[in-house]
Amino acid sequence: MKKIKEPLRKATLILQNNEILEGFLFGYPSSVSGEIVFNTGMVGYPETLSDPSYFGQLLVLTHPLIGNYGIPSDETIEGISLNFESEKIQARGLIVSDYSENYHHWNSTRSLHDWLLQNKVPGLFGIDTRRLTKILREDGSMLAKIIIDDDIEYFNPDDKDLISEVCPKTISKYGSGSKKILLVDCGCKNNIIRSLLERDVTLTRVPANHDFLGEEFDGIVISNGPGNPAIYGSVVEKVKEAIKLNKPILGICLGHQIISLAAGAKTYKLKYGHRSQNQPVQDMNSGRCFITSQNHGFAVEEESLKEDWEPWFKNLNDNTNEGIKHKNLPIMSVQFHPEANPGPVDTSFIFDLFLNHIK
DSSP states (O other), X not given: OOOOOSSOOEEEEEETTSOEEEEEEEEOOOOEEEEEEEEOOSSOHHHHHTOGGGTTEEEEEOSSEESTTOEEOOOEETTEESSOXXXXXOSSEEEOSXXXXXXXXXXXXXXXXXXXXXXXXXXEESOOHHHHHHHHHHHOSEEEEEESSSOOOOXXXXXXXXXXXXXXXXXXXXXXXXXXXXXXXXXXXXXHHHHHHTTOEEEEEEETTSOGGGSOOSEEEXXXXXXXXXXXXXXXXXXXXXXXXXXXXXXXXXXXXXXXXXXXXXXXXXEEEEEEEEEEEEETTTOOEEEEEEEEEEEEEGGGOOTTEEEEEEETTTOOEEEEEESSSSEEEESSBTTOSSSOOTTTHHHHHHHHTOO
């Protein structure tokens, strides 16, 4: 394990509202900028940092002790990591209260510091994350930068095509089941792939910017991903055409927003988003409540849904929309993550609901 060099190197966090917080560097020594957001999960920093939905963001973890169980191995099956949600760290930077340099876990192979170094991502510790989170809750998510030596410009991910940065460049095929699923990858978490393969399907994974309607499939899954859904007009147009095929479609997170836009609804930016493993959602039909894992900064404006669509889930913290269904066609989408990782698996049944629509 590489130790953080002594004496500790100072670094500065500058928020767009001119707040300045001083801390210490771990990980890679490079200044970075992006949108600063917070996640209130108590565990799961390897899965969270490798989630492509965090691309372009500086991630604040509110749990006060981070790094104590290290980072797991890079083991893969069919090219899909068993321990991470993508092939690398996707967040631009990490901000924590206290970094644990000593770690212990049966599956750990290196420290969080070493993993950040390998991925050239800076970390900042010694920050009052309680105060920082309060600022973000009151003022909303904003742009920020971690300054090591030289100052840099702010980077705004909301006006960038981030899907092109995180989705694969080639088509991949997995499994050999009877049901043929087309996965439109907008920045897909690996556990979506694992969850589908566990249900014995043949999976074709295509980049979101691919002309996917030319592929052979029985149903479509549109994955999660980073950025502002309103930027991805070309993907929305393809989904509009896919809806006309009357085949089962499932959208997850950004995929939910893209399906909603394709259906004629609107999206808007939340003040500070939903990023945690304990978000309560309620099924609007049965009244049942589920605890979900979430990671998104935009939401669907439920009032803008057209008459052929109905709300499926709502968030019990702020009553925002968490899912929609078509009234007649086998098309559904959810704002939360039924595949979890990290987080509870209360809603993994949604994959079964989707696959049951395939004749």
